[in-house]
Amino acid sequence: MGIVIKNSKTDGLRSRPWAATFIIFGGLIALAIGTSLSVSFGAADIKLAVVWEAIFNFNPEVTQHQIIYELRLPRVIGGAVTGACFAVAGAIMQGMTRNPLADSGLLGLNAGAGFMLTLCFAFFPGLPFMYLILYSFMGAGLGTGLVYGIGVMAKGGLTPARLVLSGAAISALLAALSEGIALYFGIGQDLAFWYAGGVAGTKWFQLKVMLPWIAAAMLGALVLSRSITMLSLGEDVAKGLGLRTAWVKLLGALLVLILAGAAVSVVGAVGFIGLIIPHMTRFLVGVDYRWIIPCSAVLGSLLVMFADLASRMINPPFETPLGAFIALIGVPFFLYLSRKERRELH
Template sequence: MNQTAHSVKQVPASSTVTFRSRPWAATLILAGGLTALLFGIALSVSFGAADIKFSVVWEAIFRFNPDLTQHQIIQELRLPRVLAGAMVGACFAVAGAIMQGMTRNPLADSGLLGLNAGSGFMLAVCFAFFPGLSFNYLILYSFLGAGIGAGLVYGIGSIAKGGMTPVRLVLAGAALSALLSALSEGIALYFRIGQDLAFWYAGGVAGVKWFQLKIMAPWVAAAIIGAIMLSRSITMLSLGEDMAKGLGQRTNLVKLAGTIIVLVLAGTAVSVVGVVGFVGLIIPHLTRYLVGVDYRWIIPCSAVLGSLLVVFADLGARMVNPPYETPIGAIIALLGVPFFLYLARKERREL
């Protein structure tokens, strides 16, 4: 292994490396996933306390009549909600893919490594000490909270005897997430802002407005475009830091750029949907299984599949116990917890 790594270091930066990938599968996923996503959006918009026909949905989108109640329901309530779900799913999935690629940690996820809890804690601080803060500032504080959470988790994980391992990082993330959640609840009780934080604790896209989408859309678009531009470098990092350096990659710069993108994606998603986990754990693994190890395909496919998961999870949240809504985080956890236990058991066997 050392001989292989040493030989890789001698490879010129201009050398071409071919990564194992399945472009045909990725193309099929992108085409089929986008089609399914459009269908899911239409289904989600039409389904609710008042079922609305597809034809009415079409008219409300392209020939909006403010005098019609159903058109107002679609434009003001359901359409922003489902579009927010699609963006949030893409955010969590791409953030998870980048984290897993850069750290080579199969258990990496913004929820498991403290980013979501850090963002939630900063939101609690904002509601308690800066009431009435605009959504622009909430997003910025959410970025800051995600950074604090990630920094504390990696700091705690690195001081353990034997250094950082995937399982230790997840344990540190779980402990810190519990601490930050407890602090958030304490702040909520003391300052009597539990009602304001209830939405972020449960996790959901109900109540999202167009102005929130307009603010978050540029952040999400810029971060995903940046992730795609960084995808080849992330692929090299996923094969080992020595190999990446041998191929001419400036690994520290790549890690810094990737970390910033992850913080933007996780912070933006949490500021809108709340603390929802496991999307960034499940989707990148599924995508790698389908398309291979090339992140030039993994990142866009993860964005599509992540959007698909959250849109249909939100639809399921409304179908479980109508007319009441089940928290979307609970729906996704039904898939995420067994998957996490499977990965943790597999990782333990490989240690």
């Protein structure tokens, strides 16, 4: 049964299972089409028949098969997976905090993960990717802790606007520290691609390390989805329904750190995915997070996959940074949400 919420902001909204089902199945078909296009298009255009042959009858002696298997398939899968991670992390954050501006990029997670990766590149060069992911999780936790700590200590409590301002300040601080360390240790070029954001360098071993973490976090998000729906009604309402809100928030925060940390360690500082997709999903399927989370995963994958494809098509054979491309969509959307939130507060 769908959950119905009626208040000043969500009057008349309800869950729409039929729309969610259409998005999931239609999105999976679109992902299959997008995968075929992404794998076939690049500096060396490859026919779809060759793509099909490389996937189902791989021949290591054929150059085009090597390009598909070693370069393009990891890139496409990495883009789809990280897009789902950012989108689901944003949905969880917005549901738990009831903050429409919540996003891993805006609240310091990406900058914290990047700062920790900078320390790894500077002091522990050649560190295995498994450890890079763990340090990325720690950095995401550091950034989030600093942002929430500043927001809580501020007079008047933790408002959505104050949370975003704290996130901007901490993100700027951590980014400046990262750049200073990069200049001092001469690792600026190593970090340049990470700052621009992109999936071009994704390798199979990275996917093998991060996929178990992501699969566990996605499953945890689905298990927690009903509790997140109750939290989105307000903490007092959730407690009245018997929900242990402290435990739900702790588990939700852990899931966000895993999802955002894993995604940042692979694609770099790509923001706004976790801001745009959950809003779009709620508009389409309603307010039930049992549908919002899987639909956000599908739509987030589609956004990154087709944005990466578009970034290769704008100025071939050169590539537009993925982070910059998504920011062209995300910044106007953020400004629109900020103005809308301000009008509702007044």
